[in-house]
Amino acid sequence: TLLLAASLACLAPAARAQTPPGAGDARASFARAVTLYADGNYEAALVEFQRAQGLSRNPNLFYNLGAVYEALGRFVEARDALMAYRMGGTPSSVGPRAAELDARLARLRERIGTLRVTVPTPGLHIALDGQELAAERARAGVPVSAGRRRLRLDAPGHTTRELDVDVAGGGEQVISEALDVRRAPL
Numbered sequence: 001t002l003l004l005a006a007s008l009a010c011l012a013p014a015a016r017a018q019t020p021p022g023a024g025d026a027r028a029s030f031a032r033a034v035t036l037y038a039d040g041n042y043e044a045a046l047v048e049f050q051r052a053q054g055l056s057r058n059p060n061l062f063y064n065l066g067a068v069y070e071a072l073g074r075f076v077e078a079r080d081a082l083m084a085y086r087m088g089g090t091p092s093s094v095g096p097r098a099a100e101l102d103a104r105l106a107r108l109r110e111r112i113g114t115l116r117v118t119v120p121t122p123g124l125h126i127a128l129d130g131q132e133l134a135a136e137r138a139r140a141g142v143p144v145s146a147g148r149r150r151l152r153l154d155a156p157g158h159t160t161r162e163l164d165v166d167v168a169g170g171g172e173q174v175i176s177e178a179l180d181v182r183r184a185p186l
Contacts, residue, residue: 026055033064042071059088063097066104075111075145075169082108113167116141118176119153127152141172155179 033048046068053061062085069078082105086094094101117126117138126133129150133142146169154160158179167173 026052026058029055030061033068037064037068037071042068046072059085060090060093063089063093070104070108073145073147075108076143079105079108079112109170111146111169112143113146113169114141114172115144115149115151115165115167116172116174117151117153118174119178120176121153121155121158121179123155124179125154127154151175153179157182 029048029052033045033052036042036045036048046065049061049064049068052058053065062081066078066081066085069075069081082101086101115128115138117124117133117135124135126135126138128138128142128144144167146167149165149167150162151165152160152162153175159182161179163175165173165175
């Protein structure tokens with residue numbers, strides 16, 4: 001939280017320096033996000049930071065998004081946001097934080113595992129935590145935040161399987177058991 005507060009103090013002037021249309025709305029969303037984050041209302045802070053970033057296109061806000069995603073346990077999104085900050089943030093903002101950024105990214109890597117679905121069933125449809133996932137992508141392995149993930153596997157002519165999968169940080173969980181063929185009623 002202290003790191004975020006320091007970042008917010010430094011990002012506010014950067015957000016004000018840009019004056020595109022909607023800049024006032026971006027500043028208002030940013031201010032609401034700061035308050036919501038301080039109150040521990042991370043879901044609402046996320047919405048406001050996303051809105052501020054969308055309106056201002058200020059890449060420094062990816063730092064704040066990374067902090068909120070991390071607080072929410074969404075470690076893949078946190079890593080991606082911090083990488084976007086590193087790549088697009090202003091040198092005066094990113095440079096002094098290089099060591100801290102490296103440490104945070106290393107910590108996030110330890111909290112991200114890989115889920116690989118190699119089920120040998122034709123026409124396989126996969127949903128991960130309620131979101132459709134392409135079978136080819138799942139075969140290659142998908143980075144996921146460590147923890148319990150909900151997986152739904154479905155294919156024409158086969159029985160749907162829903163399962164909870166525990167993925168460890170830094171590890172890989174492979175799901176390979178074929179779906180059962182649906183039997184025709186007698």
